[in-house]
Amino acid sequence: MSDEIDFDEILGKYHSDPYEYVDVRAVHTGKVHFLVEEGSQVDAVSGEWKHIPGTPLFEITRERNPKKITATTNGVVSSLCSEHEGQFVEAGEKLMTIRHPLKKKEIIEGILKEVLYIFPAPERAKYFFSLDVQSRIEKKGAREVSVKSGDEIIIMSLMKRDTPVYYNGENGVIHSVYFKPGVSVDQGAPLIGVCPADKLPLIQKVITRVKADWDKKNSTG
């Protein structure tokens, strides 16, 4: 991570285009039938237990087994690959893009993800800190807890099988925690963000600057 961050460049990027563009891809091979149009407003999954599905986006049929795919993020369908309508596609084929409007918290998280070392979830499962790390966090707070490659930091729980997850990134302190105990995390989604202890002031500067900039923009806009 560089000691110098070009705040104006980063903030300028978010000012000019405060959206995240989320590509939606085919979950497996099959014949595609779209359920939305370009410009459609879509809602994300919701509900206390994330049990109310989002807006249906498309149906994909494999071996006479149709599966409806719903939106996981809210926004507007900014582009639709309509040439795939009624066609057979391979797994991973891009089908549409959703333009998701970013909130202040998401912008900060987005910037932090660029400057922190992000440790991802190895599988879709539920995660919690190992007993040792949890007790250190409770005593001192996450940002006082340092981790190094090879440390057992997190337990992955899947089908009543608890597996230790070993950290394998840059040495540093736990700056951001992206999971909640008891809530499923998708494979590849971030679990924690780590930064070297001496870079913490710089990170704090990023957050302060974004918040101030956002508040200023909202009060003048």
Add this chain to the structure above:
Amino acid sequence: MNELTLLTPSVLDDYVTSVENRRWQQINEPAGESDTIFRTGAYVGSVIHVFSSLDRAMDKARDHIAFQEKNGKPVANGSLILASSLSLSKGRFDRSWHAPPGGLWGCLILADTFLPLFRNLLPLIPGIACCEALHQEGASNASIRWVNDVLLQGKKQAGFLIEGFRSPVHGENFHLLGFGLNLNNNLFPPELMETAVSLAQVLNRPIDIYLFTLSFLAKLRYYTGLLLYEEEQWLVRGGGDDYKGEHPLIKRWKELSDTLGKRVRFGYDVVRNPQYEALVTAIASDGALVLKHDDGSTSVEHSGEIRYC
């Protein structure tokens, strides 16, 4: 004398050949398939360590792996640690688990040789093996509560947990499958009296622990072999992202479980922090629980636990 000390790998081999495999051959299945499955799972119980008493079988398994590696010796995949009693046993979330003489307590050491798609089904195996052994012993009402609690008359007769462990020297990953089965231990501490039960209490007669253990271990061997055998068949068919059709372990689990159709409380730690109540409508192809909420929406849970309402 601790009768489990008579239990050796060769005794288990003989039991599998003369009793368990014959039973399978009498069941409708492709000819010779059970031979192959038992051969595939033959490493389960290939080394057996019996102790009169231990603190925790899981800790002993970790110590054993570390000791072997530090002394330049291999860790036999499928090694079993059995104890007549445990003094510091616990369930998940540090819950109380009473393990006096009269029960079957232990840990099976499995090297992580499973592909990710199939590894997730590993926790189903001990519940199936135990439930089948109970049925054979005469407890026909034994059933599995998702994921692998075994219940008799609505009370817990057996519990299992799987913990991962990375060996300290070579960094090899193991699954430590801990098991606790209440057999002849009829006295429970006050906090467990309402929720735990032993097989002897239900059948109203003492259980032959030695024979029951053979039956349970033989079934653990079969179903571990089945998991690996199906993995091999899937690879022969070309592999892919998922397993097409219903895995035989899921099929057998459904036959032995009473969870489907039940209204349940769900939670990651359901005792301390129940999250919601819902109806179990299906078991997904990967073993996940499909729950229907009162508002008609659906949740799919891959981790957590349930209690029947």
